[in-house]
Amino acid sequence: MYKKNNHSHKAEHSNQKYQFPHQGEPKQLNRTAAGALRTRTLQPVRGTQGDGESENTLVYGKNAVSELLKSGTGVDTVFMADSMAEAVASYFTALAKDAGAVVKRVHSVKLTVMTGTENHQGVACWASAIAYAELQDLLNLAAEKGEDPLLVLADGIEDPHNLGAIIRTALLCGAHGVIIPKRGGVSITPTVAKSSAGAVSVLPIARVANIGQTVRWLKEQNIFVYCAQMGGAVPYQQDLTGPLALVLGSEGSGVSPLVQSLCDGTLSIPMAPDCGGVDSFNVSVAAGMLLYEVDRQRAAQTDE
Secondary structure: OOOOOOOOHHHHHOOOOOOOOOOOOOOOOOHHHHHHHHHHHOOOEEEEEEOOOOEEEEEEOHHHHHHHHHHOOOEEEEEEEOOOOHHHHHHHHHHHHHHOOEEEEEOHHHHHHHHOOOOOOOEEEEEEOOOOEOHHHHHHHHHHHOOOOEEEEEEOOOOHHHHHHHHHHHHHOOOOEEEEEOOOOOOOOHHHHHHOOOHHHOOOEEEEOOHHHHHHHHHHOOOEEEEEEEEEEOHHHOOOOOOEEEEEEEOOOEOOHHHHHHOOEEEOOOOOOOOOOOOOOOHHHHHHHHHHHHHHHHHHHHHO
């Protein structure tokens, strides 16, 4: 069982200044090619879709949708004409999967109605206009509240309903932000926003290029990092007070082996025996139980 006796959180973090490490300059696009292409292909935009908390723009055309999916901007659903060539359809399906978007094959007439033109080239998607926070913003929020940081990291969560529920629970349990990857998981889409019941507009959400690198940096800042995975320690038997980050893995495979190896400890929620082959909790349900335990321990510590 992992113990945290070597961490004196309150003493070490009272005046801690958090700064995210420099990760290198972003790659520059070729202005004469990609830059001009983006300006041209992102022009055909029609209408907006409201989810109650954000405004979303309909983007269509092969180049426009392709560039949008590659950029990592929040995309909920990609609509493709059922008449699209299979090779092209496979290309967009792969891009959509990598961006965490759902693919729907529809009749070309529906795309014409959605976009208001027959020049949609067989593909369209809704792009979210939600702005992401910097990691520094999450830590600044904890400092402003005079609290130890509590962060939630989503390592490859693909279901937008799960991510939305996790964000909602994180807010209600006192977390200071949620961290998601730029690739390999769902971004903040209209479905995520709706599932969060508006929490995406209140709780800072940051995107990072690499979850593993982020875990390393959090540990360097003396933030204790747990991951939720089978075979771990029982949450209510651990000290979950002090600066803490919780990593939640994908629905299918859980926390990736590399990220798990980087974490300070592993938490597992006890289950009843003989569950008929059902061997794990839904990730958003597990997040709720774990974050509630963190909140309970922190509240108890405050009352002492």
